[in-house]
Amino acid sequence: METIELNGATLEQWGPTELYAAMQRGEVALIDVRTPQEFAFEHIKGALLSPLSTFDARTLPAQQGKQLVFHCGSGVRSRRVAEACINAGFDRVAHLEGGFAAWKQAGLPYIAIDPTTGGQHLVGGQQA
Numbered sequence: 566m567e568t569i570e571l572n573g574a575t576l577e578q579w580g581p582t583e584l585y586a587a588m589q590r591g592e593v594a595l596i597d598v599r600t601p602q603e604f605a606f607e608h609i610k611g612a613l614l615s616p617l618s619t620f621d622a623r624t625l626p627a628q629q630g631k632q633l634v635f636h637c638g639s640g641v642r643s644r645r646v647a648e649a650c651i652n653a654g655f656d657r658v659a660h661l662e663g664g665f666a667a668w669k670q671a672g673l674p675y676i677a678i679d680p681t682t683g684g685q686h687l688v689g690g691q692q693a
């Protein structure tokens with residue numbers, strides 16, 4: 566994990582494999598900041614939705630027991646959300662570097678909609 570010091574706070578840039586391992590251990594709450602449409606089409610199992618367009622750092626749960634980790638499509642929006650959290654007074658924030666694209670590239674599992682049935686199914690997961 567790469568860390569960046571930003572305005573006196575620490576921004577952690579997690580890789581997909583370390584994020585997946587931490588999720589398996591129940592150590593993180595993953596927050597997807599993409600749009601509801603993107604989330605509905607495909608998302609990481611267990612991720613919570615909080616789109617950038619309506620994001621408010623004050624509504625987040627306290628990071629007690631679980632590290633909050635933000636993600637988006639490729640890391641741009643989640644970085645903006647992380648910076649908003651730092652501006653709101655968080656001293657440590659984490660996001661998935663490379664976003665969902667990096668997650669898929671790593672072959673990690675995610676939930677997708679089957680366009681022929683509208684049902685959800687698990688994709689990937691060679692490393693699961």
Ligand SMILES: O=S(=O)([O-])[S-]
Binds near residue numbers: 637638639642643664
């Ligand atoms: O999802 S993105 O904001 O990185 S394009």
